[in-house]
Amino acid sequence: MPVNAPLNRKLRMGLIGGGQGSFIGRVHATAALLDNRAELVAGALSSDPVKAKASAPDYDIPADRAYTSVPEMIDAELKLPADQRVDFVSVATPNHTHFPIAAAFAKAGFNVFCDKPLTFDLAQAEQLAEIVRDSGVVFAVTHNYTGYPLVRQAREMVMNGELGEINAIRAFYIQGWLRTRLEAENQKQAAWRTDPSKSGIAGCFGDIGTHAYNLGRFITGLIPEDISAHLKIFEPGRALDDYGTAIIRFGNGALGTVTASQISHGRENDLWIEVDGTKGSLEWHQEEPNKLLVRMNGKPHQIYTRNGGPYLGALAGVSTRLPSGHPEAFFEAFANIYAAAYDDIVKRANGQSFDREKSLYPSIGDGVDGMNFITQCVASSQQNGAWLKLKHDLCRS
Known part of the structure; x- marks a missing residue:
């Protein structure tokens, strides 16, 4: 069966955070790619521009798509042809940065996976929910234990x-x-x-x-x-x-x-x-x-x-x-969140509706x-x- 039918291609992933010394960024990258339904093609891996560039080879991200800031990444990705730009981004950064990063990508039409807790405070969370509803993007929160x-x-x-x-x-x-x-x-x-x-x-x-x-x-x-x-x-x-x-x-x-x-x-x-x-x-x-x-x-x-x-x-x-008898654990559970959200990303890309209120993924x-x-x-x-x-x-x- 083709990958992500009927798109028949891998989804293109961008990673935000995850620079050298990060734990959860590597987890996101591993889980997202586990089922061969996505490929990591771009990222803004650190708020430190030097570290952002230096971390890119760790993920096989090409130098021209190793961005030094979120605004730079959004601007550059939107200028790419639709069949080259990222389909979704994964936000693996400290809590206080979740809202501005997730909101910016959602407003630009990119699907988002975001670490928990969702935002810095409840007011930001409610505002982000409105942005997600208005933009129509797929938005997953990585409560991975589900x-x-x-x-x-x-x-x-x-x-x-x-x-x-x-x-x-x-x-x-x-x-x-x-x-x-x-x-x-x-x-x-x-x-x-x-x-x-x-x-x-x-x-x-x-x-x-x-x-x-x-x-x-x-x-x-x-x-x-x-x-x-x-x-x-x-x-x-x-x-x-x-x-x-x-x-x-x-x-x-x-x-x-x-x-x-x-x-x-x-x-x-x-x-x-x-x-x-x-x-x-x-x-x-x-x-x-x-x-x-x-x-x-x-x-x-x-x-x-x-x-x-x-x-x-x-x-x-x-x-x-x-x-039976072959243990599955943390990475596989994390990947299950990605897999469930991929199904909705494929639907959205194919012009189909999806119900975020009944999603299996958080x-x-x-x-x-x-x-x-x-x-x-x-x-x-x-x-x-x-x-x-x-x-x-x-x-x-």
């Missing part, structure tokens, strides 16, 4: 009613890498994540708490009503939270909790979630992503494996690349929902855990 096959299996089981009415969601994201003030040692990743001028109003909860929150929203589809949160700085001298917990009341009466930490000794990337329903419960761990634990009273516990056979739903099946609405979550968590914590409303119009089921 790409794991067994996370999608969990979603399908909930939607099919196999767990019954959902009563409770417990989501956790626990790390330990910021137990000491690495930002004081000019460690690049720590420095911008703990700087309010670059990270925004939240630290740990903005960085990883949003992933835990989004995972619960994706699996259950429940609409959050109110939130009460306590965020705390445990490492003396740090400017933003490094630990926090939130309680969520959902529209159907369910309760949810989100706990996030970056100061727990020995914890690496421990994202996990538990969902309780009236018929059964499930549990999934990102550090062991190829297993899903399903429990029902009076029955033996069941362990679903990623490619375990006919008991898995169609959604898990199409999200799986390798045969879209602009999910990004705004995440910023609403962050904003209200910070506000609640500042009011000693006061219950605050979450905006319904920013959520999708």
Whole structure:
């Protein structure tokens, strides 16, 4: 079958950020190209012009398309014939730059993949959502953990009613890498994540708490009503939270909790979630992503494996690349976000409509929902855990 039929060609990718020393830029490039549906042809890899040019060979980006700024890239790409310019860009830069970069490309008609959290603050997120709607571009937010096959299996089981009415969601994201003030040692990743001028109003909860929150929203589809949160700085001298917990009341009466930490000794990337329903419960761990634990009273516990056979739903099946016993993990899940959005990019390029409200990949609405979550968590914590409303119009089921 031709690549990206009926276009019958690879999609052309531009990378923003990802210069030498970047982690997530390389992840984007690897995931985007994993299924041979795209090629990386251009980029503005750093805000430092010298570094931007020097980083291009690391990605095999030709020198004439290694740009030194976003305006330069947009201007140059628009001057190229339509069959040569990039189809989409991936924004892999610190939080405070997401809005101006994503907005500029969307206004110019380019499809966008953007890291989370979506923007620096909620006002920017809502403005960006309007720009995306007006421009008609495909916009994906890389909440990459929703790409794991067994996370999608969990979603399908909930939607099919196999767990019954959902009563409770417990989501956790626990790390330990910021137990000491690495930002004081000019460690690049720590420095911008703990700087309010670059990270925004939240630290740990903005960085990883949003992933835990989004995972619960994706699996259950429940609409959050109110939130009460306590965020705390445990490492003396740090400017933003490094630990926090939130309680969520959902529209159907369910309760949810989100706990996030970056100061727990020995914890690496421990994202996990538990969902309780009236018929059964499930549990999934990102550090062991190829297993899903399903429990029902009076029955033996069941362990679903990623490619375990006919008991898995169609959604898990199409999200799986390798045969049984061959683990799939972070890169493949990230690539699943790209693959789902590519389908809509192809539709748009072919003049067809697409429904961003029902997309499998996290879209602009999910990004705004995440910023609403962050904003209200910070506000609640500042009011000693006061219950605050979450905006319904920013959520999708």
